[in-house]
Each structure stands twice: as C-alpha cells, then as structure tokens.
Amino acid sequence: MEQPLLRSETPDYETFSEKSEQEQEQNYIRTLKNKRLFLATFAAVLGNFSFGYALVYTSPVIPALERSPNPALRMNKTESSWFGSVFTLGAAAGGLSAMVLNDLLGRKLSIMFSAVPSVIGYALMAGAQGLWMLLLGRTLTGFAGGLTAACIPVYVSEISHPGVRGALGATPQIMAVFGSLLLYALGLKVPWRWLAVAGEVPVVVMMVLLCFMPNSPRFLLSQGKEEEALEALAWLRGRDTDFHREFQQIQNSVQQQSSRLSWAELRDPFIYKPIAIAVLMRFLQQLTGVTPILVYLQSIFHSTAVLLPAEEDAAIVGAVRLVSVLIAATTMDKAGRKILLFVSASMMLVANLVLGLYVQLSPQPPAPNATVDLSGGALEASGSGSYLMLVPLLATMLFIMGYAMGWGPITWLLMSEILPLKARGVASGLCVLVSWLTAFVLTKSFLLVVNAFGLQVPFYFFAAICLVNLVFTGCCVPETRRRSLEQIESFFRTGRKSFLR
Template identity: 75%
Template sequence: MQEPLLGAEGLDYDTFPEKPPPSPGERARVGALQNKRVFLATFAAVLGNFSFGYALVYTSPVIPALEHSSDPDLHLTKTQASWFGSVFTLGAAAGGLSAMVLNDLLGRKLSIMFSAIPSAAGYALMAGAHGLWMLLLGRTLTGFAGGLTAACIPVYVSEIAPAGVRGALGATPQLMAVFGSLSLYALGLLLPWRWLAVAGEGPVLVMVLLLSFMPNSPRFLLSRGRDEEALQALTWLRPADADVHWEFEQIQDNVRRQSSRVSWAEARDPHMYRPVLIALLMRFLQQLTGITPILVYLQSIFDSTAVLLPPKDDAAIVGAVRLLSVLIAAFTMDLAGRKVLLFVSATIMFAANLTLGLYVQFGPRPLTPNSTVSLETLSLAGTATSYLTLVPLLATMFFIMGYAMGWGPITWLLMSEILPLRARGVASGLCVLVSWLTAFVLTKSFLLVVKAFSLQVPFFFFAAICLVSLVFTGCCVPETKGRSLEQIESFFSSRRRSFLH
C-alpha cells in the first residue's frame, strides 16, 4: 500500500506508507495541487449559496423603501410586507422538495446548475416589477432556487472533499451565503432596490459557467454505474501523483452495498432513521433560533428600536460580523470539532436573544416609528442613554456571530456528513423542506406577533429554543471531525458511540 491519500494534510486515513514520508516541500506541493482542484470545484458550486444569501436578505432594505413608496401599486402595507418577506421561504421549501427528486435524478452538479433558471427569472421579475404580484413571484422563484441549492450544494461539497478538509470546505456554503448577504447590505447603501435585483443576476451566470467545467460527485457517478467517469472525477479532484485507487475502491464498495433504494422496512431500522432524524431536528432547531426572521427584517427591527446609528449602517455592520464569524468557524471546525462549536454557538445566541428581549422590554424607545434617535435627543438623555442605544446593535452582532460560528455552517455540514448514502438525496431535500416550512411560519408570523405582543416576545422565545439546542447537542449529535463518510456511516450501522469519540 502506498502513502496515505491525504498525506499533505495529516493522517486522515488509517494507512501506513511503505516508503519514507515525503519532504516538507513535496507535501506542500501536493497539498497545494489538491487544494487548487477541490477548492475550485467547491467555489464553483457555492456561488449558488452566494445568490441564496443575497436573495434571502433582499427584503431588508427593500421593505422600508416600499413602505414609503409613492407608487400605489408598489406601496406595501404591514400585511403585504410580511408576505413579501416570508414567501421566499415557501419557495425554498418547494425547492427542497424538488431536490428530493432532482438530487438523485440529475445529480448534485446538474441540480445546482438547474437552479440558475428560477433564480435568474426571479431577479428579472423583481427588477422590472410594476405590481405586488411580480415582487411576490420573483421572491418565490429566488426562494425555490435557494432551497434547491441548499439541499444539493452541501452534499456535492461533502462528496468531493477529502476527510481532512471536509470541515473547512463544509463551511464554505454558509460562508458564501453570508458573503452574499453582506454584499446585499453594502449595495443597499448605494443602489436603489431595482438595481439590487439586477446585481443579483451576475453570480448566477458565473456559477453556471464555472460548474460546466467541474466534475460530478464520484459517489453519485458510481451509484449510476458510471465507474470509469467516477474514477476520472476522483483523479481530477486529488493530487496528480497520488494513488486514488484505494479511496476509489472504498467508495465503490460502499456504493455497491447500498445500490438499492431504501424500503419502508429498512427506513424503520435505527441505523437509517437515526441520522435522518438528527439532521431533521437540527434544521428545525436552527430555524427556531430566529435566524431567518432576524435577517429578513433586520433593518425593520433596528427601525423599531432606539439605535445610535442609522438602521442601514447597522445592517451592513451586522453582515460584516457574520462574515468574519463564518471565517472563524471554517478555520476551527476541523480543529475544535463540531460539537464544541455547537455548544459555544447556542450559548452566545441565548445570551444575545435574551439581551435583545430585555432591551426591548426595559430600554429606551425611539421618538417616532421608523426613525433613529436624533443627536438632540441623545444630548438631552445624557451619555448613559446614548451608550445604551448601542445594545441592539451589539446584541444582534453577537447573535449573528454565535449563529455563524456553529449552528449556521455546522448544521449544513452535519446534514451532508451523517445522512446515509442510499437516502442522501431524498433526505437532504426533506431536511431543507422542513427547515424552510419552519422558516415560513416564523417569518410570516414575526411581524404579526410583534404587532400584537411587542418585539420582546419573539426574542424571549428564540432564547428558550437556544437552551433546547444545547441539550440536544449534548444528547444526540455525534462528533464527525476527521472521519470519512464511510466511517461515519459505519458508526450508525454498528451503533458504537465510541467510534466517533
């Protein structure tokens, strides 16, 4: 047996070299080549997440603008604004449902490319909108594209990535989604809302162009009996001078053992339903922490609280903090492990949501709706009050930081890691469906709950869910750091908890 496939990145496979270890220069050269190939394919795929993140928060600057629009056909009431903000999640749920079929029918790569059609059409409708129906339809189509990519991209990335860097690469979908959101916030300071939709078309076109040159997932190709093409894809994704046959045979053996579809009888087997149930509950809890309504209505939330800076500036600052936090998670996920980051993430989100709820309950009020505290008011209220108005910004920054460090990227990564290969396409689509149906209920009801009970009620609810997430992580979530997908699947089959610890 020759040297480990990932010798440049550490002992990720239990193999032993028969020849002396490569020199540092050779290791660097092999690692660089491998990273170039895998990173290029990953970047091409996660451009879909960039568009998803961009589209998700599109309403943040647009809703306030349309609520004050002089055009009666585009002027939004509170009810219409709640639909405009939430209909994206219905589209995403439909996209996740479609992924249950397309993920295995077309394959991961072609499914991602297919998402460009509804995405481009949705942006075009919103850019040229002259009525509410065009805004809602465009928002729904971009949501459909986002739900489809949300189910397909993590699976594609996990199946092409080596075990030693799968954590870092697994964080890139969330990283690009965050970067897309930040880009929207930044452009929202410069462009009118129609041109924000036009700008969203660019990443979609680049994604399709780059993906057309990338290989499909070797595991998917093997599941379709295209062995020669699968070997070529794996060879392209690994160092040119590496022996990929051992890894190929390992994947091939696993695919052959799971070549048939899952029957209802097998679905009742713990090794099949346990990982699916864990992934579903993680997606459910992820949404219940409040991330989607907070992102969708971020500027509106700042509008309705006493804040020191203009709400548009606050939203852009929060987007930058979110990007930095995901970068931290990407670099630490394969070092600290998944569970540690999940614990830290839930704890920070709990503290932030509780702080926001207490601030809204007991803190200062803005002078008028949809306005910030003026300098004259601050001078009269005193220095203490002016510093206090930083609390909503700081608490939101910490909430986004906590989410982006753990429950944001790791939930997507674990979904793609622990789902059984035979059910991966269907189960990933089901996870996205559950996630976005939950997001729709929260996003649609958020403004209505705020109107009926005040803003602090949803934040207290989100804080309680973060405590539940802590318990769930400790009791149910396995540690998958440094394990191959085949090892993770073997863990659920053998039910040996010590295997992953």
C-alpha cells in the same frame, strides 16, 4: 437516542481502527493536490452566494417600497410581511424538489438547474410593475435557494476528503454571508431595482464554471458509472496520487447499499437515526430566529432606536457575520463540531435574552395589542447620544456571531456528513423542506406576534430554543471531525464506536 460517537474502549468491533490504517490515510491526505477541489467547491457555492443575497434582499427594499411614490408598488404592513416571508415558501418548495432532483439529475446538474428560476426571479423583481411581480420573483429566488441549500452541501461533502471537509463544509455558509454582506453594502447606495439586476451576476458565473466541473464520484458510482467516477476522482485528487485506494473505499461503501431507499429500510436505525438528527438540527436552527432577524434586520433596528442609522447597522452586522463564519471554517477541523455548537448556542441564548430585556425595559416599550411600526422608530430613546442605544446593535452582533460560528455552517455540514448515501439526496431535501417551512411560519408570524404582544416576546422564545439546542447537542449530535464519510456510515450501521480510537 444513544449518545453517538463518543470514545469507547470496547475492542469487540474494529472498523478503521488499526494505527497503520490511520497513518496510511493521513499520509495519503498529505499527498493530495487540492486546487481543483477548491475550484469545484467555489463554482458550486456561488449558488449559496446568490442564496444569501436573495434572503436579505428585503432588508433595504421593504422600507423603500413602503415609501414608494408608485401606488402599484407601495406596500402596507401585511404586504410587507408577505414579501418578507414568501421567499421561505419558495425555499421549502425547492427543498421538496431536491428530494427528487438530487438523485435524478445528480448534485451538480441540480445546482445548475437552480439558475433558471433564480435568473427569472431577479428579472421579475428588477422590472416589477406591480406587487404580484415582486412576490413571484421573490418566490422563484426562494425556490432556487432551497434547491441549492439541499444540493450544494451534499456535493461539496462528497467531493471532499477528511483533511479539508470541515473547512470546505463551511464555505456554503461563508458564501451566503458574503452575499448578504454585499446586499447590505449595495443597499446603502444602489436603488432596489438595480439590487435585483446585480443578483443575476453570481448565478451566471456559477452556471459557466459548473459546466467544467465533475459530478460527485459517489453519486456516479451509485448510478453504476464506474469509469466516469474514477475519472472524476482523479481530476479532483490529482492523477499522480494514490486515488485508487480512496476510490476502492468509496466503491465498497456504495456496493453495500441498494441504489434506492425503500420504506421498509426507514425502520433501520442506520437510516432513521442520522435522518432524525439532521432534520431536528435544521428545525432547531430555524427556531433560534435567524431568518426573521435577518429578513427584518433594518426594521428591528428602526424599532429599537439604535445610535447609528439602521442601514449602517445592518452592514456592520453583515461584516461581523462574515468574520465569525471564517473563524468557524478555520477551527472546525481543529476544535471539532460539538464544541462550536455549544459555544454558538450559548452566545445566541445570551444575545436573545439581552434583546428581549432591552425592549421590555426601554423607556417607551411597545404596548400590547398596539401596532408596532417596525419600519419607523416605535421606540425613541430619550437621549439621542446615549451609549445605551448601542445595546441592540451589540446584542444582534453577538447573536449573528454565535450563529455564524456554529449553528449556521455546522448544521449544513453535519447534514451532508451523517446522512447515508442511499438517503442523502432525499433526506437533504427533507431537511431543507422542514427548515424553510419553519422559517416561513416564523417570518410570517413575527410581525403578528410583535404587534400583539411586543417585540420582546419573540426574543424570549428564541432564547428558550437556544437552551434546547444546548441539550440536544450534548445528547444527540455526533462528532465527525477527521472521519471519512465511510467511517461515519460504519458507525451508524454497526452502533459501535471503536473506530474513533
């Protein structure tokens, strides 16, 4: 795959390259009123807040259920691994559904539809009388999360303009982090049933707000609803702005494409190259180990005998993740996507190596083929006050910081930016499907690998993947900073780079 979107001096094809065109674009962006755009984005990304909350729900709940006095709810290690991993199966099913619903219902209605399984799932977990209710509820919240993970980045990207698309493209990850942090904080004091009840609130608020938000103008144009698309764009940009010019650009781009993607078109580099990049990014992102680390965070801290209580460490890591993703949001449109991906992968590489070495060199490492109790202090440090016991916390903070600065938010943003319009709905669902199937395999096998080979082995594997990510970023990932979706599509369609000048 050729190295994409690098600066070229070749003048043989000029797309959006004239200085006057760029000046007009920048002048137009400066006149836009973004308040309604921000409101629509906030309404949508509440779904990501619920997703982040549901993803780490198991972190404080698994230890509580393993000690439950109710035999019908008490979990053993195998049941805990299913409770932790079945969410990702639901998310994969949600991504598969998004391949159809994204283009059938549209981006906004698909996000609203996700509220139904989410509300039911939280209700089942809140009132659970048996393990099956917990697993079903977890699966349904995972399904909702997978559906929103595919639809929300596309919706936000399509309603945004180049001036703020990088920052707004990070908001799904920001809200997911907020959701996780709230769960960690509430988990310190709130019983596990009430944690499920609290998860209902952002879902209901999202449903109410989205009723008043417009659909994506690009989606409406692809459905032949020109007047409705023009009205949506006018609402988002402000009626006293020159939104007709942007509308014409979007309309021209939509008219160049047929309404549906055919199998024959998948052989076109314009279609398969951006899809391959997006899918591989989602695959590699999960292989860094972020999902099993988040799902089993408190259990990992228990196992490595950290200095502070595991619950407090988890909350600290959640706060670090939030600060890091905020940094990414403010720098993404300034530094660019690729440099943040390089920094992100490097930080995760170091963190995973440190965690692996710490576990391996610890005074009492887990013996191979012996059961490692990930919820109850398998590794006791000899000195309870030793500063060495801060290493797992600091290394995990470094990992989460690296992930949240690059490979967390940017993979979702690039997915929504580089996919061609006609394939955006289907391909985004495919990305989520691949992502969460990978997450399921990792999450389900994590405890098995730890019990068989020791806790250090997964961390060494994750470190090797981070090295692969560095190479992949340099060779394959495009730089899309300050480019409209139409310009990015033009690059993949023609293979020329002159529009970047």
